[in-house]
Amino acid sequence: MESFSGDVKSIKMDLKACSVSVVAEDGCGLKSTGxxxxxxxxxxxxxxxxELTVTQNSVGGIFHGAMAINKPCLTVxxxxxTVLNDLDIKINAGDVSVSGITADWFSGVINAGNLSVSDGNFLKAEFRIKAGNVNFRNTNFNKAxxxxxxxxVKFDIEEDFEQYDIECKVKTGSVKAGQDISGREYSSKGKNTNSIPNSIKINVATGNIEIGQM
Structure with missing residues (x-):
């Protein structure tokens, strides 16, 4: 695979069967792809x-064997x-790991796979996961x-827990916010004095939510 580098403002991926790792290292711009x-x-x-655009053709019958044995993975x-305008990741099957990234907008849609985000900063983020676990660690969002x-879903808030408007709901499972386990729902108003307060909203159909400083 050819490796790309240069000034980058947008990363968009639409993948059928591939895990993704987006990581940051010293410097600026797009450093490499592999x-x-x-x-x-x-x-x-x-x-x-x-704009970095990544697509994948239909994988047909090789999907299950390749995912299980060869574990295809794209690293960016x-x-x-670098401050990205947007990071947009859509994956049918595969895990996503994002570390050290700063972006105005982060969208993640995963049909089957886990999402891990660490040491990041995002103004706004939206995630849709059909089957998989989500782990946010040391990451700041204005709105998520x-x-x-x-x-x-595990959401380790780097900033003061009370700086966010928080709304969490599960249909089957439980919510743990800080040291409190509050059944299937939890909500609180933050103390942030911004005209538009920081906010976190999490909905889970089947599973648990844990949110706070861990």
């Missing part, structure tokens, strides 16, 4: 006018000084909305 796994599942990458590395059909 892929490991079955060549038949190798995504197509284009990089023009500051950007500089720590997460919907999970089947799976659990």
């Amino acid at each position: 892929y490991t796994g079955d060549k038949k599942l190798m995504p197509e990458i284009s990089f023009e006018n500051g 590395t950007v500089g720590k000084e 909305e997460t919907d999970v059909k089947a799976g659990s």
Whole structure:
């Protein structure tokens, strides 16, 4: 796979069967792209006018074997000084790990797979997970909305827990906010004095929610 680098403002992915790792290292801009796994599942990458676009053709019958044995994974590395306009990741099957990234907008849609986000800063984020667990650690959001059909959500808030408006609901499972376990729902108004307060909204159909400083 050709590796791409240069000034980057937008990253968009639409993948059928591939895990993704988006990480930051010293510097700025897009540092590199790399892929490991079955060549038949190798995504197509284009990089023009500051936009990195990643797509994957239909994987057909090789999906299950390749995911289980070769574990296809795409790695995108950007500089720590980079502020993305948007990070948009859509995956049918595969895990997503995002570490050290700063972006105005972060969207993640996963049909089957886990989402892990750490050491990041995002103005607004929206996540839709059909089956998989979600883990946020040391990451700041001005506004974040997460919907999970089947799976659990852990949200480790780096800032003061009381700086957020929080709304959590589960249909089957429980909510733990700080040291309090509050059944299937939890809500609180934050002490943030911004005209538009920071907010976190989490809905889980089947699974648990744990939110606070862990």
